[in-house]
Amino acid sequence: MEKQPAFSPSEASELYSIDRWGGGYFAINPSGRVSVFPKRNGEEIDLMDVVAEAKRRKLAFPLVVRFHDLLRDRVETINATFAQVIQEAGYTSPYRGVFPIKVNQLREVVEEILDAGRPWHFGIEAGSKPELLAALAVHSDPESLLVCNGYKDTSFIRTALMGRKLGKKVILVVEKLEELVHILRVAAEMRVEPFIGLRVRLLSKGAGKWATSGGENAKFGLSTADLVEASDRLHESGLAHCLKLVHFHVGSQVPDIVTIKRAVREAARFYAKLSKMGHDLGHLDVGGGLGVDYDGSRTTFDSSMNYSMEEYVRDIVYTVKEVCDSESVPHPVLVSESGRAIVAQHSVLIVETFGAIEKNNPSSRVAAQPGDEGARLLADMLEIETNLHEKNRLENLHDAQEIRDRAQSMFDLGLLDLRSKAGIETLYWRIAARIVDLFKKADHIPEEVREIEIAIGDQYLCNFSVFQSLLDHWALGQLFPVMPIHRLDEHPDRNATLVDITCDSDGKVAKFIDFQDVKETLPLHRWQPGEPYYLGFFLAGAYQDIMGDLHNLFGRVNEMHIYLDEDEDSGHYVEEILPGSTIGQVLSLTQWDVNELARQMKAQTDAAIKSDRLKPNEAMRLLDDYERTLTAYTYLNFDDQHRS
Secondary structure, three states: OOOOOEOOHHHHHHHHOHHHHOOOOEEEOOOOOEEEOOOOOOOOEEHHHHHHHHHHOOOOOOEEEEEHHHHHHHHHHHHHHHHHHHHHHOOOOOEOOEEEOOOOOOHHHHHHHHHHOHHHOOEEEEOOHHHHHHHHHHOOOOOOEEEEOOOOOHHHHHHHHHHHHOOOEEEEEEOOHHHHHHHHHHHHHHOOOOEEEEEEOOOOOOOOOOHHHOOOOOOOOEOHHHHHHHHHHHHHOOOHHHEEEEEOOOOOOOOOHHHHHHHHHHHHHHHHHHHOOOOOOOEEEOOOOOOOOOOOOOOOOOOOOOOOHHHHHHHHHHHHHHHHHHHOOOOOEEEOOOOHHHHHHHEEEEEEEEEEEOOOOOOOOOOOOOOOHHHHHHHHHHHHHHHOOHHHHHHHHHHHHHHHHHHHHHHHOOOOOHHHHHHHHHHHHHHHHHHHHHOOOOOOOOHHHHHHHHHOOEEEEEOOOHHHHOHHHHHHOOOOOEEEOOOOOEOOOEEEEEEOOOOOOOOEEOOEOOOOOOEOOEEEOOOOOOOOEEEEEOOOOOOHHHHOOOHHHOOOOEEEEEEEOOOOOOOEEEEEEEOOOEHHHHHHHOOOOHHHHHHHHHHHHHHHHHOOOOOHHHHHHHHHHHHHHOOOEOOOOOHHHHHO
């Protein structure tokens, strides 16, 4: 393997912007590998050590690695920030955050969050009956909240009110006026006083990809007229005191702090006015929206945010205090549903590259049949390459394009052989790559050169499914930081897009974070056959685990759950391994009975033995292979190639 020029950790950090989006959790160590700092202190975990541990345990890739100490740090950070700002502002009520489990419903994640948040009475939010059933079981702190959002039927309401009977602070948030009547009726039947919240439909609109989840045309929430009617009905029922919370949601991943400020001010005013209508409210839920700076640009771009957590918290606390003081209303307990900002950073998806499609490969041979038209075109192309320099770079590009077009026309007519066509195309891409290099330091780069720079990029074949592990990238164009997790002491001399192993042309990653814009290719090192090359997809812990689909029946990926431990030689230990889906498991999800499949295959091998197509021993070996494969991981396995 040819050693690339030396590359320093600082150069690698700048190239991949890891210091910008890493938030103190990720950095490049002196060995040219990515390290994780789960507590943002000196305790680090080398991701390649994690890879080595996975291999020792026979865990195939792709692999999700969850750093539970990092998850705890996120919970502690948001709670400590609210506590600090509340104290400095002279705010007279506490913060009682809840984790919306729709962001990541995995039991290990939810339990870790609740345990980390116990000192602050951190609660949970559920938006469906399955989520509520799980939440009721793990919710054990009588001081923390269990907020119920989403549309509700009788079963949902009864389950929530069961929590009230158990002494839990379960708040049923009314999404439409009819729900209030329904809740009051079921509560009367169960002889329990409900805790009720009202979701306000604000005029303030959201921003970013989820802007439509807020505003007056939002899917959920009550209008001003609905709020008045809800208040009247509660008074008429003698249950005005049961209204405990005002809720709003302006959207997920809000990139602009001005949006949040405006929405909080409007909601605080609703809270104050409802309080004055004779309701002992006590809680204001500002919903979700706290962003994650995926690209590190600190801008209002969809995949970024122009504010810090501290600014977010400060704007909420001081705005609510100002409005309530002006209305002479007691300060409410502040509630937020910041799921993305808690879980996004805690998991890393590690994928293995198993091949590369290169358009510009310097080692490709150039040849043509002597004396034919292909040889003349090839000679013209070689002359362009020989005389290429900065002054005539654009003219040379046009000449090379013209020759390639002529070659294609001749090939279409059957006048050009395959070897000559291959040689001309090889030279064209070689020339195109040199022209792109000649424009690197130019003040102005023509659009056609920019397009060529993208076109000459390689395609790296990666053993994963975009649809399973990065659904938001495919569906919404969400950007995630992607970079190699090793060889970062070498200069990355290739630019590539990433393609997955599904049969869908959309199964690719062709948009990457950049400090100033969105990049079409990612700088990578040359792929070497037989040598593993690993990429990390970062900040993907929110939504991706749950929303991934079964395209091509690629199922859930293997997981490792890691904790720091100074008593371990490595400084950490693997607390749990969750195996990914097997082929048999995903087949069963689509109504295939694996025992019936095996029976049908046995019938076919028996028939092959009877017809002398197979000998009995060979037939049994083939059947064993088939049945063993049904229990295998759904993704590709390249252990044999690496051993060779």
